[in-house]
Amino acid sequence: MSPLVGQTINLLAAILLMLSFAMISQRRILSLIHLFTAQGVTLVAATLLVGYATHQPHLYISAGITLALKVILIPLLLHRVIARLDVRWDVETLINIPTTMIIGIALVIFAFNLALPISKLSVSIARGTLGIALACVLLSFMMMITRSKAVPQVIGFLSMENGLFFAATSATYGMPMVVELGIALDVLVGILIFGVFMFHIREQFDSLDIRHLEKLKDD
C-alpha cells in the first residue's frame, strides 16, 4: 500500500484534534453541533480509509454505523432538542477560553508522550494516531468540565465517544463486531435518554443550566 494512505490518516487525525480544540474554544451551541458533525464525518472518513487500506470489511460496517449515528441521527436529534427548548444562545464557560486552550495543549503533550512508547507496538498502520485519539478523549473530558450547560456537556460526552472510536480504529482496526454494535446501541439509548432528560430538566428547573443541579450536596 502507498505511504499516501498512512499520511492521509495522520492528516485526518490532525483534523480531528483540531476539531476538538475548536469545540473547546467554541461558544455557540449551534456551531458546537456543527463541529461535532464534522468530527463524525472525519471519523467516518478515517475508518473507511483504514478499512480500504487493510481490506477489513467490518470497518466499513462500523463506518456506516458511525455515519448513521454520529453524522446523521445525533446531530438531527440535537438540532431538534435545541429547537424545541430554544437554547441557541451563547455558552459561557466556567474557565475562560485562553486558559482552557493552554491546558488543552499541555494535555495533548501529556497524551502524546503517554501514547508514544506503546503506539510503536501497534500492528495498525494508523499507530501514530493513538496519541491523538487519547488527546481527543482528554480534551472532550476537559470540555465537559468547563461547560455549565447541559447540551454542551452532552456534546462533550459524545465527542469523547468519537475519540474512543478513533482510538479503536487506529490502534486495533476496530473492536469485534459484537462490541461495536453493543457500543453503538448504548450510545443510541444514551442519547435518547439525554434527550428525554433535557425536557424533564427543562420543565423542572425551566432552564438547562446545570448550575441548578447543585442542590444535592453534603451540607
Added chain:
Amino acid sequence: MIGAALLDAPARWGHLDWALAVVTAWLLIGVAGVFALRRLKLVARVLFPIGGACGLLLFGVALSAIGAPPEASVLPIGLPSLPFHFRLDSLSAFFLLVIGSVSAGVSAFAAGYFRKGEGTPPGLLALEYHLFLASMVLVVLADDAYAFMVMWETMALSSFFLVTANHRIVEIQRAGYIYLLVAHVGAIGILLCFGVLQANTGDYTFANMRALELSPFWASIAFLLALFGFGAKAGLLPLHVWLPEAHPAAPSPVSALMSGVMLKTALYGVLRVLFDLLHMQVWWWGVLLLAVGLATALFGVVFAAAQVDMKRLLAYSSIENIGLMFAGIGLSVLFSAYGMRPMAALALTAVLYHVASHAFFKSLLFVGTGSVLHATGERNLGKLGGLIRFMPWVAWITLLAVLASAGLPPFGGFVSEWLLLQSFLFSPGLPSSFLNMLIPVVAALIALIAALAGYTMVKFFGVIFLGQPREDKLAQAHDASGWERIGMLWLAGGCIGLGLLPVQFIAVIDPVTRILVGAGLGKTVGDGGWLLVPVSIERASYGPAIFLLGVAASFALAFLLVRFFYHGRLRRSPPWDCGYPWQNGRMQDTAEGFGQPIRQIFEPFFRMERELPSPFDTAPHYRVKVGDHFWHWLYLPVARLVKRLADLIGLLQQGRISVYLLYGFLTLVTVLMVVKQ
C-alpha cells in the same frame, strides 16, 4: 439403645463437655424466654432459678477442672478453615469458677428482682441475660482468635442490650452508646493484637500462637494492642468513661454481672495473652502496667469517694479494683521478666484472689443497691438513709460486702491486699535499682488507695443505711424478697469464705499460677495449717480464722463479764446530740459533705462546677457537680477534631457536577503519571 447411650453419656463426659452443656442449657433458657415473652411469672420464677442452678453446676465443674489436665474440643461451626476451638485449662477453669459462682447468686437474686414495666419485655431480658452468661463462659473457653472475638463481641452486644433495657430514657441510650462504642474500638484493638500474634501463618488457633516465637518488637506491639483492647473493656484510664455511665443505667443484676464478672474477662484476656500466648515478658511492660493500674486505681477511688449516686460510686470503686489487679499483674510481669518465678507467682496469686473476692463483694453490693432502688426508687444518696431499720436483711448482708470491699480483715478483700503488699515487700532484690526505688512509692500508693476505699465504703453504707431517713417515703421501704435474699446470702457466703479460708482457696488456684508463671504458693502456703504463709512463717503469716476468733472471743468475754460484774440495763431515749433538741434527717452529713474532704485534698483530680448561694437568695441552695477531666481533655477534643475533619472532607461534596468531573479527571491524570514511572 441410643437412649441408653444418651443416658450413660454424661458419665463419660469431661469437664469441658459439662461446661459446654451448661452453656447450651443457658442458651435454651434464653430461647424459652423468647417464647414466654411477656409472662413475667414464668420467666422470673422458673427460668432464672434454673439458670442459677446451671451456674452452680458450672461452679462445681470448674472446681474439679482447675487441677485437672487441659481438655480441648472443636465445634463444627466457625470459619471453614477455622472451626471453633475450645480448651479448658486451669486458667479458664478459675474464671469459670468465678462466673459460675457469682452468676448463681445473681440469677437467684434476679428471679426476685425483675418486675413489670422495665422497657424490654422480661422474656427478651432472659434471652439477653443468659446469652450474656453463655458468651462470657465461651470467651474464657475459646482457644482460637475467631471464636474468642465472636464471643467477646457477643458479650459486649448482649450486655449492651441489657444496659439499654429501659431505652425510653435518653441518658440510658447515651450510656449504652458510649459503652458499645468503647467496647467495639477496644475489640478492634484486640483483633489487631491477634493479627500480630498469628504472624502471617494464617492459623488463628491459640495453639499456633503459643508455638510461634515473636521478635521483641512485634511482641511489644501485641502487648500494647492487648493492653488497649482489654483495657477498654476493663475500664483502665483513660478508657474508663463508659463504666460509670453504663453501670448505673443497667438493671442491678446486670450491673452486678458486668462489674463482678465481665470486667474480669478483660483481665483473663490480658493474662492469656501475656503469660500464655506471648511466653516472654519485658520489664517495661510491667512498669507500664503498674503505672496505668495505679493511676486507674487512685483515680477510681478518689472519684468513688466524691460520688452522690450509689451505683456510680460502686462503678468507680470497680475501676479502682481493676486498677489494683492490673498493678498486681504488672508486678508479676516485672518479677517474671527477671526470672523471679516464686515472687511472680505471689503477685499473681494476689491478683487472682482479688478477682475472686471482688467478684463476690462487688456483685453483692450491686444487688444490694438493686434492692434499695426497688424499695425506694432512689439512686441518689442524698435522698436515702436509715434503711437498716426498714430493710435489715439487705443492710446486714450489704455490711459484709462493705467490710470486704473496704479491705478489712478478716474478709476477702483484705487477703488479696495483704498478698499484694507482701509481694511488694519482697521486691527489693530486683536487679534494677530504679525499680527498687519505684516499689515503695507504689506500695505507699496501694496503702493509700486501700485506706481511701475504706473511707468510700463507710460513706456508702453509712449514708444509705444508717442515720435517719432523709425522705419520708423511705419509711415505706420493703425488705428484699425471698429469692433476692437467697442470692445475696450465697454471695455473702462467698465473701466470708474467701476471707476465712485463704489457705484452702490458694491451694485450689495454685495450678493456675503454675501454668502461667511456672511456680505457685501451693507447697509453702499450707505449712502453718490455718495460717496463710506465702513464703515462710518467719517472714509473714496471717490467720484470719484465729484473728476472727480472737476478736469474737474478746467480744463475748467483754459482753459476759460486763453482764456478770455489773448489769445489762438499757434505756431508750431521744438522741442527745449535745442537747440540741430539734433533730431531723436533713441535719445529717450528706453524701456531698462526706465527699468534701476528698474533693478538697484531691482537688486537681476533679473538674468541679459549684453553685454557691449568695447572701440575698430567698431560697439559698448549694450545688456541686463533679466532672471528669478526661472527658473534657481527651474525648470532647477528639470528637471535635473528628467533626472538624468531617467538615473539611464534607467540602469535597458540594454538588457541582463540573467539580466532580474534575476530580475524576485529575485522578485519571495522576494515576497515569504514577503508572508512567
Added chain:
Amino acid sequence: METLLFVLGIPLFGSLVLAFTGQRDIAREINVAFSLATFIATCVLTGEVISGGPIFAWHREFFIDPLNVFLVTLTAFVGLTTAIFSRPYMRIERDHGKMTPTRLRLYHSMYQLFSCTMLVALTTNNLGILWVAMEAATLTTVLLVSVYRTPASLEAAWKYFILCGVGIAQALFGTVLLYMAAEKVVGVDGGALLWTNLAAVKGRLDPGIITLAFAFLFIGYGTKVGLVPMHNWLPDAHAEGPTPVSAVLSGLLLNVAVYALLRCKVLTDGALESNLAGQLMMGFGLLSVVIAAFFLSRQKDVKRMFAYSSIEHMGLITFAFGMGGPIATYAGLLHMTVHSLIKSAIFFAVGHATQKAGTQIMSDIRGLIKVSPTVGWGMMLGSLAILGMPPFGVFASEFLILTTAMREQPWATPFLLLALGVAFAAVFSRVQPMVFGETTVKPLAHPPALLPVFIHLGLGLMLGLYIPPYLDAWYRQAARLMMGA
C-alpha cells in the same frame, strides 16, 4: 448452555412483558415470578457447574467459572428478595401517589432489564461485552433512579449518568488498549477480547500497554465501584431513587463493578511482575474507607448514610483484593457476599421505616421498635451487622482482612482502626435513637414485607458462624483463580 439461555433470557423477556403490563396490580406479582424463575434457572446453572465444571457457550463468548457463578446466584437471589420487598413497597408508594401507572411500568420493566444486564456482565467472557453490559446497567439504573421525576431525583440521575458515563468511557479506552496488546499475541481473529484467551497468554502481554490499560480500566470501573474520589454519584443516586433500587444498587451493581475490576486485575498481575494493580487498589480502597467514614459522621438522610457505608465497604473489599494472598482474597469475596446481603436487608428495613415516618431525615424518625418491633429489630441488627459486629458474616471477613493487614500492610492498620471507629460512632449514634426511645412514626396500611430482611440477616448470621462446604469450595477456587493459578 440452555440454562444460561434461560438465565439471561427470562429477565429480558420479563422486561418486555412488563413493558406492557407493568402498570397493572398484577405486575408486582409478575415481577416476583420472573425474578423467581431467574433464580431457579441460576440454581440449576450452579448445579451444572458444581457437577460439570466451567461452562462455555456461544463461541466461548459466555462462560461460567467459580469466580462468577456464586455472584450470578447471589445476584439472582437478591434480585428475587428485592422484588418480593418491592411488592408492598410500591403498593404503598402508589397509594401515596408517588408512583403513577406509567412510572410503575417503567419501574418494573427496567427492574427486569437491569437484572438482565447484570447477569450478562457477570457471565460474559468478552471484555467488550462486559463493558457494554456495564454501560447498559448504568442506563437502566439511571431510569430507575429518576423514576420519581422530582427535581432531586432528576439531579441525582443526571449526575449519575454523566459521571458514570464518563468513567465508563475511560474503561472503554482501557479495553481498547487491552485488545491492542492482546491482538499482537493472539492474532486479529483469535477472539482477543475473550478473557479466557487473555488469561491463557497474560504472561506474554506487553507490560507497557497493560499498565496504561489497567490505569484506564481502574478509573473506569472504579467510578462504578464508587471509589473515592470518583464516588460522588453514589450517595445521590442511592438517596433519591426508590428504596428497592438503592438496595440493588448497593447490593448488586457495586459487586458487578468490583467483579469487572477483578477480571482486569488478574490479567494485569499476570502481565506485570510489579504489584501495580494491588498497590493502586489498596491505596484507593483505604482512601475510600477513611473518607467515607468521615462522611458518615455528617449525614442527616438515612439512605444517604447507608450509601456512604456502602462506599466504605467497597473500599474495604478493594483493599482486601489489593492485598492479595489467599486469606485476603477469600475475605474479600466473603465480604462482597455478606455486604450485599446485609446492606440490601438494611435498605429494606429503611424503606419501610421511611414510609412509616414519611421522611428520610433521621432526626425525624424515632422509636421504631415501639410501632413495629420487627422493622426496629431488623434495622438495629442490620446496622450492627454492617458495622462488623459478630456473629454476623461481615465480622468474619473484617476479622480476616484486619488480621492479615496487621502483618502484611501494618501501615494501613491505624487508618483502618480510625475509620472503623469513626464509622461505628457515626452510624450507631444515629441508628440507636431511630430504633429506641419514644416513637414518632405511625403504623401503615399494608403490612411490610419483612421476610426478605430476616432471610438476609439470617444468611448473614449463618455466614458468620458456618460457611457451607460448597460455598467455601467456590470461594477457594475463585481465590485461586484470582491469584492467577
Added chain:
Amino acid sequence: MTRLGVVSQLLEIGLALLLAPLLSGWINQCRAWLQNKSAPGFLQPYRLLHKLFNKESVVAEHASPLFRSAPYIVFGCMALACAIVPTLSTDLPLSPAADAIALVGLFALARVFISLAAMDIGTSFGTLGARREMLIGFLAEPALLMVLFSASLISKSTSLTTIVETLAHRDMAIYPSLAFAGVAFTMVSLAENARVPVDNPATHLELTMIHEALILEYSGRHLALLEWAASLKLFAYSCTGLALFFPWGVAEAEAPLALLVAMPMLVLKLAIGGALLAFLETLSAKMRIFRVPEFLATAFLLAVIGLLVNILVGA
C-alpha cells in the same frame, strides 16, 4: 506453741488490759504537772470506768443493733491488737495470726465500726465526727503501714515478732530510715489517739472535736468500753513504737526468766514514753481541722522517705 508461750501470751494481754487505763492516767498526771494544774491522780481512769459500768446506758430510740455492738467490737479489736504486739515476749501464739499489715487492718476495722456506729444515730455531730475520723484514718493508716514497712524491710519480714527479734539483736547501728520512721510514727500515733495537736481529748467543743464527737451518743457501759478501748489503743500504739524503736528487754522464746526482766522494763519504757507524750502535748497547740490533712500527709511523706532511704542506703 510452747506452754511458756501461752503463759506469756496471757500475761501480756492481761497486763495490757490492766495497764492501759493507768497509762492514760499517767499521761494526764504528767500533763497536769507540766501545766501546773492539780492532778486527779493515776487511778482516775479506773474510777471513771467503774462509774460508767455502774450507770445504765441510754440509747437513742432508733439506734440499730450496730450501734450497740460497736463498742464490744472495738474493744475486741483493741484487745487483740494488744495481744499480738510483742511487748513482753516474742513467743506469742496469737502473733502469727496477724502481722504488721493485719495490725493496721485491725485498727482500721475498729475505726470503721466506730464511725458507722456514730452515723447510726443520725445526729449532726455524729456524722461530722465519723467523717473527720475517716479523714484522719485514710491518711494515718498508710503512713503507719509505711513505718512498719521500713522496719520490716530491715528485718525482711512483716511478722511483728521477727521484726522485734531482729531489731533487738542488731548491733547498735544508726538506721537513718528508722529515724524518719520514728518521727512519722509519732505524728501518726498522735493523730490516731486523738491527742493534741490533732484532737483534744479534754474538750467537748463541738467544732473541733473528733473522737468525742464519735462517742457523743454513748453512755454507761458502752461508753466505758469505748474509753477502755481508747486507752488500749494508746497502749498498743506505744507498745508498737517501743517494739520498733526501743525493742531491748523484750523476752524471747525459751527464756522464762526474761519475762520477769521484761515487765519492769516495759513499765519503765511506758512511763518515759507517756511523760514524753505529755510533754509534746503541752508544748504544741491544737491545729485547725483543715490543717490536719497536711500534718498527716507530712507524716506519710516522711514514712515513704524513710522507706526510700532504707532501700537506697540499705539501712
